[in-house]
Amino acid sequence: MKLACIVSVGFVEEPVLSEAEVLLSQEFGFEVERLPARPPPAAAFDVSRSQWSAVEFMKDLVRIRPPGASKIFGLTSDDLFVPVLSFLFGQAQLGGAAALVSTARLRQEFYGLPSNQELLLTRVRKEILHEMGHTLGLVHCPDRSCAMCLSTSLEQVDTKRDGYCRPCGLSVDTRMRALAEDAE
Amino acid sequence: MKSRWQILIVDDEEVMAESLAAWLREDGYSVDTASSGRAAVARSRETDYAIYFVDLKMPGGMDGIETMMEIRRLRPDASVIIITAYATVDTAIAAMKEGAQEYIVKPCNPEEISLLVDRIIKVKNLQLENQMLRKRLTGQYEYRDIITKDAKMQAILELVRDVASLRSTVLIRGASGTGKELIARAIHYSGDRASAPFVAVSCASLAESLLESELFGYEKGAFTGAAAQTKGKFELADGGTIFLDEIGDISPKLQADLLRVLQERRFYRLGGTAEIQVDARVIAATNKDLAGEVREGRFRDDLYYRLNVIEISVPPLSQRRGDIPHLARHFVARLSSEIGKNVDGIGEDALKILLDYDWPGNIRELENAVERAIVTTRNRVLCADDFGFLNSLLRGPANVALPPVPLQDLEKMAIEAALGRTQGNIKEAAAALGIDRSTLYEKVKKYNIERR
Numbered sequence: 001m002k003l004a005c006i007v008s009v010g011f012v013e014e015p016v017l018s019e020a021e022v023l024l025s026q027e028f029g030f031e032v033e034r035l036p037a038r039p040p041p042a043a044a045f046d047v048s049r050s051q052w053s054a055v056e057f058m059k060d061l062v063r064i065r066p067p068g069a070s071k072i073f074g075l076t077s078d079d080l081f082v083p084v085l086s087f088l089f090g091q092a093q094l095g096g097a098a099a100l101v102s103t104a105r106l107r108q109e110f111y112g113l114p115s116n117q118e119l120l121l122t123r124v125r126k127e128i129l130h131e132m133g134h135t136l137g138l139v140h141c142p143d144r145s146c147a148m149c150l151s152t153s154l155e156q157v158d159t160k161r162d163g164y165c166r167p168c169g170l171s172v173d174t175r176m177r178a179l180a181e182d183a184e
Numbered sequence: 185m186k187s188r189w190q191i192l193i194v195d196d197e198e199v200m201a202e203s204l205a206a207w208l209r210e211d212g213y214s215v216d217t218a219s220s221g222r223a224a225v226a227r228s229r230e231t232d233y234a235i236y237f238v239d240l241k242m243p244g245g246m247d248g249i250e251t252m253m254e255i256r257r258l259r260p261d262a263s264v265i266i267i268t269a270y271a272t273v274d275t276a277i278a279a280m281k282e283g284a285q286e287y288i289v290k291p292c293n294p295e296e297i298s299l300l301v302d303r304i305i306k307v308k309n310l311q312l313e314n315q316m317l318r319k320r321l322t323g324q325y326e327y328r329d330i331i332t333k334d335a336k337m338q339a340i341l342e343l344v345r346d347v348a349s350l351r352s353t354v355l356i357r358g359a360s361g362t363g364k365e366l367i368a369r370a371i372h373y374s375g376d377r378a379s380a381p382f383v384a385v386s387c388a389s390l391a392e393s394l395l396e397s398e399l400f401g402y403e404k405g406a407f408t409g410a411a412a413q414t415k416g417k418f419e420l421a422d423g424g425t426i427f428l429d430e431i432g433d434i435s436p437k438l439q440a441d442l443l444r445v446l447q448e449r450r451f452y453r454l455g456g457t458a459e460i461q462v463d464a465r466v467i468a469a470t471n472k473d474l475a476g477e478v479r480e481g482r483f484r485d486d487l488y489y490r491l492n493v494i495e496i497s498v499p500p501l502s503q504r505r506g507d508i509p510h511l512a513r514h515f516v517a518r519l520s521s522e523i524g525k526n527v528d529g530i531g532e533d534a535l536k537i538l539l540d541y542d543w544p545g546n547i548r549e550l551e552n553a554v555e556r557a558i559v560t561t562r563n564r565v566l567c568a569d570d571f572g573f574l575n576s577l578l579r580g581p582a583n584v585a586l587p588p589v590p591l592q593d594l595e596k597m598a599i600e601a602a603l604g605r606t607q608g609n610i611k612e613a614a615a616a617l618g619i620d621r622s623t624l625y626e627k628v629k630k631y632n633i634e635r636r
Binding site: 049054055081082083084085086087088091092093094134139140150152153 | 197199200202203204206207209210211212267290291292293294295297298
């Protein structure tokens with residue numbers, strides 16, 4: 001069976017972690033192992049931007065991936081950036097092993113609204129599906145309701161479903177099968 | 185379709201370039217990075233990137249603006265987006281003045297970059313589509329558009345390029361369906377007359393008097409039904425090229441008229457009194473043996489020599505069999521979208537049938553066969569069965585009863601035919617005959633057969 005690891009980088013609330021765990025095992029059929037939570041990499045914080053470098057997070061994830069794990073999924077509450085962009089909901093190695101989702105901008109509180117746990121978990125599911133899709137080699141989908149559609153704003157995240165469109169779903173299945181064969 | 189377009193990111197900070205590249209790759213683009221202006225210019229020589237993201241401040245002697253200017257010189261169609269960390273009005277103005285399409289300040293909103301790239305690609309797709317449609321609409325084919333890997337055809341295309349900008353008359357010879365008009369268009373559209381009209385006249389399809397008025401035009405009242413003054417094809421082709429197809433079929437009178445136009449570059453409209461001067465390059469084509477027609481007195485020798493300044497002889501498809509797969513694939517791609525059927529390609533078994541067939545109707549026949557196969561097929565990839573109708577044509581002659589001849593003569597004939605078809609290629613001929621190479625060598629020696 002294919003193994004995927006989940007790791008919390010900095011503090012992440014339990015419901016988010018268990019949501020990720022359920023999704024990876026049920027949607028993709030991974031055997032999921034939770035690694036011990038770890039602090040964000042020291043070099044990741046950018047004082048002038050008050051944000052965290054996703055690049056440093058990703059490097060850390062790639063380094064700590066256990067040899068038997070085909071994917072490693074990082075979750076964080078820290079607000080992520082890459083140098084050229086003002087923020088990120090998440091990041092993944094296209095066709096690679098590591099992916100990362102930040103809950104910072106998926107929370108209602110970030111926008112001065114009252115907290116809504118159910119909504120947060122739905123958004124987390126969509127972003128995990130999206131980044132996992134990238135690690136399986138999928139690129140953005142033009143279907144606005146598909147989890148693989150590019151979303152650069154919260155409205156766009158909320159527009160899509162927490163599921164793939166038919167063609168993306170078929171690609172995910174095919175690539176997961178290939179992954180299973182590799183594992184054997 | 186996104187993957188067709190390639191993007192180059194030029195930034196001395198690797199993490200910057202790589203993070204933007206990763207972001208764009210997730211969007212489905214093919215992205216490369218370069219760490220300096222010089223590296224970017226070197227890469228742009230090799231690859232035709234559609235979009236360049238160039239960092240304004242880079243060390244090493246070549247800053248963003250210089251890099252952009254060099255790229256724009258090499259690749260005028262490319263779009264350059266300047267990235268900077270320090271927004272100043274001066275640099276923005278300087279960048280736009282030198283031809284930057286956009287100017288972004290990092291860190292930028294992810295949405296901004298996505299929209300920007302989408303917008304540029306949309307315009308590029310439209311430009312490409314427009315070019316293709318225009319080409320289809322006007323038949324503006326250049327020598328590059330002719331599909332061939334055949335050495336003889338390559339030599340012809342070289343000649344096409346060489347003579348494109350001359351004024352000399354060209355005579356194109358070749359069996360029907362070999363693409364004589366395509367060659368004529370290629371000459372016209374590859375030369376300095378490309379922006380002027382290309383006027384094609386099929387001399388065989390019109391009666392003598394009609395052809396005369398068609399070529400030279402007429403004045404009002406020149407004949408019954410001549411209701412208004414009308415320009416002829418020669419006048420319409422002024423500054424451009426007139427293509428006279430099937431020139432071997434014109435009457436002696438028209439031969440004389442044509443000779444006069446070729447010699448003096450002037451003529452009268454039918455019923456006209458004013459001399460009209462034209463500058464039209466003449467390209468003529470024929471599937472007849474014009475020299476033979478001259479010998480037999482059916483074609484004027486002086487006109488023949490006027491026309492035959494540059495002679496291009498287009499080989500029949502059976503002499504350039506190597507091109508059959510390329511042409512077939514090209515027709516499948518073009519016709520399946522035209523016909524609106526989902527056919528992606530052509531299978532090896534089908535190609536074998538096409539390679540074995542003799543194509544008396546040449547490329548036109550091949551195009552028609554592919555069209556027929558696409559229309560009738562139920563497969564995504566054309567297979568041998570889809571070309572079954574060619575088989576019945578192939579088998580036709582085999583049923584003809586042969587007169588009794590010595591077996592040796594038959595063998596010799598079969599070997600000569602095979603060598604003829606493969607232009608002397610022993611390996612291919614042996615494969616076609618179903619014997620091995622050494623056997624074929626022996627038999628060639630035994631029967632004293634000449635290998636071209």
